[in-house]
Amino acid sequence: MSCDEIRDLLVLYAYGELTFDQEESVDAHLAVCEACKLEQAALAELHAAADDQAVAPSLELLSACRQELRAQVAVMAKVSTSEPFWRRWFSGGTWVAKPAMTMGLLAAGFFGARLVPVTNVAAPVARNVRFIEPASDGQVRIVYDEVSQKEIAGRVDDRMVREMLLSATRSPNDPGLRVDSVEYLKTRCEREEVRKAFVRALVSDPNEGVRLKALEALKPYAGEMEVRSALTKVLLADQSATVRTQSIDLLVNTRRNESELAGVLQDMMRREENSYIRQRGRTVLQAMNASLETF
Amino acid sequence: MLKQSISTAAVASPTVMDEASLIRAAQQGDQDAFATLVHSYDQNVLRIAMNLLRSPEEAKDVYQEAFLRVYRNLDSFRFDCSFPTWLYRIVTNICLDHLRKRKVRREECAVAESAGGEYNLLEAVEEHRADNNPQRKLLTGELRTRIDRALSDLTPRERMVFELRHFQGLRLRAIGESLGTTEEAAKNCLFRATQKMRAALGDYA
The missing domain is CATH 1.10.1740.10 (RNA polymerase sigma factor, region 2, helix turn helix motif)
Structure with missing residues (x-):
């Protein structure tokens, strides 16, 4: 293949959208052609630059969208069920057809009650089939887990509600749900189990929005050892500059033990790249007459 | 709630x-x-x-x-x-x-x-990544205008295909199905979009 042909394929090559043979040809060509390798690198730069422009919707926006949708769906559901079902049923037919439909309904009820076995219970909400095996008389035996939805409503002070909310702070697939549960629980931060859940979220939640929410909720307890230790961990290791910034502000504003804080800040100065956080650390260390870094 | x-x-x-x-x-x-x-x-x-x-x-x-x-x-x-x-x-x-x-x-x-005097939409939204490297930041700043212009010059279909393939990771076949077209057409769209952006970035990429 010529260089022009290879360059035409590079776009799809980057996304793994070529056939096996095409990919082989590109690989072989790239191994010997410097110019096409440069073109491939340029394409990678373009992709990286595009990645930098990606925007992520905030969790607040997600939460607002969900609330609005829920309200609109509730209204639509109410409208569609406000008429009695028999009126909807009959409103479609002609006058002549109505007696026939009535008889049909009666017949369906009469025979249905006799034909449907009593053991035929409502289908489970969700099934996860574990295994299938042959049974006697050509039947098949299926073992499955059944999941059903339940609902409770109550105040955050109710033990059951609180436990459900605490469990929701660990919901693995839905950061929006985790943020909402932190929001509901933050007024009960005086409870140790709530603080523990927030500390865990602050240190290990994969979502920046959830970590920030937990940090905000823990602010009144920033003087406590467990919270300070979490803030220190976050300051030294969190990937988000926003979380690290809020963490240093909180640690500095609520400091009790100067030498402990100096140690943390010196450690931070060795690894921090963000200019605001470095400046903040430098100012505090200078005010303490401490050296900027440990050697 | x-x-x-x-x-x-x-x-x-x-x-x-x-x-x-x-x-x-x-x-x-x-x-x-x-x-x-x-x-x-x-x-x-x-x-x-x-x-x-x-x-x-x-x-x-x-x-x-x-x-x-x-x-x-x-x-x-x-x-x-x-x-x-x-x-x-x-x-x-x-x-x-x-x-x-x-x-x-x-x-x-x-x-x-x-x-x-055009309003730069990219300035109005939060950046996905916090970039602490000053050199990269400077480069990104210069690239920003060009990429913004390149993206807005794409046709809506090209923009959509690029979004679904590059950011959402959907296969071209699925993109074709979603857009009511063929995989081949989606492929051509992605190709055109990338070429246009490549041309718009010039020496930067």
């Missing part, structure tokens, strides 16, 4: 919960099943809308319009295609409408606006 959150927490995760059962339950009017279905996909939907339109208000409109359309038409969903393909078809149609309207508006305003 509280009731909903707890209810959703009590439900099994989408990986355990069979999606087909959820759809059938939602078709029979189970609002919790519908909510669980929405929550499985809504972050992606919002991200697509946000990335394409760069406006929280418009992204919110797309979100509402898409899921209300899903709610209204769920009865007619017959499992002829996968649920995400059906959903993305709806989302892409709505986003394309927004992009087309915007293009028309922009063309109408182009005469009145000075060349340098």
Whole structure:
């Protein structure tokens, strides 16, 4: 293949959208052609630059969208069920057809009650089939887990509600749900189990929005050892500059033990790249007459 | 809100919960099943809308319009295609409408606006990555204008295909299905989009 042909394929090559043979040809060509390798690198730069422009919707926006949708769906559901079902049923037919439909309904009820076995219970909400095996008389035996939805409503002070909310702070697939549960629980931060859940979220939640929410909720307890230790961990290791910034502000504003804080800040100065956080650390260390870094 | 959150927490995760059962339950009017279905996909939907339109208000409109359309038409969903393909078809149609309207508006305003006075949408939204490297930041700053211009010069379809392939990681076949076209057409669109951006970036990439 010529260089022009290879360059035409590079776009799809980057996304793994070529056939096996095409990919082989590109690989072989790239191994010997410097110019096409440069073109491939340029394409990678373009992709990286595009990645930098990606925007992520905030969790607040997600939460607002969900609330609005829920309200609109509730209204639509109410409208569609406000008429009695028999009126909807009959409103479609002609006058002549109505007696026939009535008889049909009666017949369906009469025979249905006799034909449907009593053991035929409502289908489970969700099934996860574990295994299938042959049974006697050509039947098949299926073992499955059944999941059903339940609902409770109550105040955050109710033990059951609180436990459900605490469990929701660990919901693995839905950061929006985790943020909402932190929001509901933050007024009960005086409870140790709530603080523990927030500390865990602050240190290990994969979502920046959830970590920030937990940090905000823990602010009144920033003087406590467990919270300070979490803030220190976050300051030294969190990937988000926003979380690290809020963490240093909180640690500095609520400091009790100067030498402990100096140690943390010196450690931070060795690894921090963000200019605001470095400046903040430098100012505090200078005010303490401490050296900027440990050697 | 509280009731909903707890209810959703009590439900099994989408990986355990069979999606087909959820759809059938939602078709029979189970609002919790519908909510669980929405929550499985809504972050992606919002991200697509946000990335394409760069406006929280418009992204919110797309979100509402898409899921209300899903709610209204769920009865007619017959499992002829996968649920995400059906959903993305709806989302892409709505986003394309927004992009087309915007293009028309922009063309109408182009005469009145000075060349340098254009509002940079990218300045108005939060950056996805915190970039602490000053050199990279400087480079990104220069690239920003060019990429912004290159992206806005793409046709709505090219922009959509680039978004779905590059940011959402959808296969070209699935993109073709979502846009009601062939894999080949989606491939050509992606190729054109990348070439245009490559040309617009010039020496920077």
